Amino acid sequence: MSDKRGFQHHAIAVHAEQQLAGPARAIAGIQELLLEQVQELGLTSLSEDLARVGAAARQFLQRIDRLIQGEADHSPSAGVEFEAQLRHDLRTPLNAIIGYSEMLLEEAHDLKAHSLEEDIRAMLSAAADLMGLVEDIARFSRAAADAAGPPADQSSGIDAAGLERALAPRASAASPGRILVVDDVRGNRDLLARRLRRDGHEAVAVESGRAALDLLARQEFDLVLLDILMPDMNGIEVLGRLKADPRWRHIPVIMISGLSEVDAVARCLEAGADDYLPKPFNPVLLRARITSALEKKRWIDRERDYLRQIESEKRRADALLEAILPGQIVTRLQAGEEVIADRFDAATILFADIVGFSGVASRLPAIELIRRLDAMFGMFDSLAEMHGVEKIKTIGDAYMAACGIPQPVTDHAHRVVALGKSMLDSLARTAAAEDRFHIRVGVHTGPVIAGLIGKRRFVYDVWGETVNIASRLESQGIADRMQISE
Secondary structure (H helix, E strand, C coil): CHHHHHHHHHHHHHHHHHHCHHHHHHHHHHHHHHHHHHHHHCCHHHHHHHHHHHHHHHHHHHHHHHHHCCCCCCCCCCHHHHHHHHHHHHHHHHHHHHHHHHHHHHHHHHCCCHHHHHHHHHHHHHHHHHHHHHHHHHCCCCCCCCCCCCCCCCHHHCCHHHHHHHHCCCCCCCCCCEEEEECCCHHHHHHHHHHHHHCCCEEEEECCHHHHHHHHCCCCCCEEEECCCCCCCCHHHHHHHHHHCCCCCCCCEEEEECCCCHHHHHHHHHCCCCEEEECCCCHHHHHHHHHHHHHHHHHHHHHHHHHHHHHHHHHHHHHHHHHHCCHHHHHHHHCCCCCCEEEEEEEEEEEEEECCHHHHHHHCCHHHHHHHHHHHHHHHHHHHHHHCCEEEEEECCEEEEEECCCCCCCCHHHHHHHHHHHHHHHHHCCCCCCCCCCEEEEEEEEEEEEEEECCCCCEEEEECHHHHHHHHHHHCCCCCEEEECC
């Protein structure tokens, strides 16, 4: 097995020398000719991209030389790892050649420099051929693929016109996004960032996974384009961090890598990637994947906004419900109880009523009357909460409270009497005797039935003889005093 693997790697090196070096040198030669033409035509704006093509071609040749000279890992244990690394090492400069050549072709067309387009297309064609050869070499040690061809075309079932309509170009409806490019190869990330900016997006490029995580902690992005093979933290590790963090898991991630093995693609998708695009990327396909990912992100953002609104409305509804009903009753209602009714053997009821309210109401303007009632009942509510007593309701100018419901307690009578005294004391301190409200208070202890009534407007109420006696004690009392039963 060891001899076989060594022979295969030797064969790869020989094949590389015979098949790859020639086209790579041709690309370098075309690049030099184009550089001369650009200088003659005064199109200096193209020189920088041409220089990058030349640098990538030289890098490709250097890597072929290393492979031929045996500097690559030819150990028998290398296996698939050797093939993956070989593909990555050879495809990286090819990606740069293809990407910058495509940009040059577009720029030459925009500048109407048609004399350059033929040579640029020749570079692109040579680079595409080299990409195919790289794939063949990287798979050289694998078993031959099944020679059986695809089944014959059953044209009778194909709607050609419908297919043509489906494939017709459509204008993209997606608006530009803010995209983070993560790639350790400077040429790759610069090229990709330039492509994105040309399409109207805002692109930010970083060289490592750690730099990406640091930037994401400070800034917002709509999409991440993530390389797999990086030295400090590989792309799958970065992807795992993104999907594990609640701050980032909603951000779509497209993996872009020279690794095209099915296992690599599957691993990325399992880890949470939204899509996978092999290098060199096809600009049209890249644009379509980005448009789809950004649209998905916007749907997710809208969903999150709706959920936040729903949660906010729920909190408001809960707060309103808890302002009307006792907390225990709210909990039981939210748990699904449709009929809430309880009997209590011992509870204490308090009634308070304003003395001579009709005369006061006739003298005061409506706004002033409501303001004073609101201030008084608000003060009573605070005192009831302080003494651990449940406000039941207000009835016109009367105030009703109870203790021992819905949560039984042993000192319910003491709490209610303390509340009544506090209510009288608080009114005595509010204003001069001729301007303030005067109330009567009645208190009685005994068995009651308490429950929730109503469907659209809930009321938690209390019934029984105990309630009636407390009400009579109040009505038969005197101003600024509390009357309690024996």
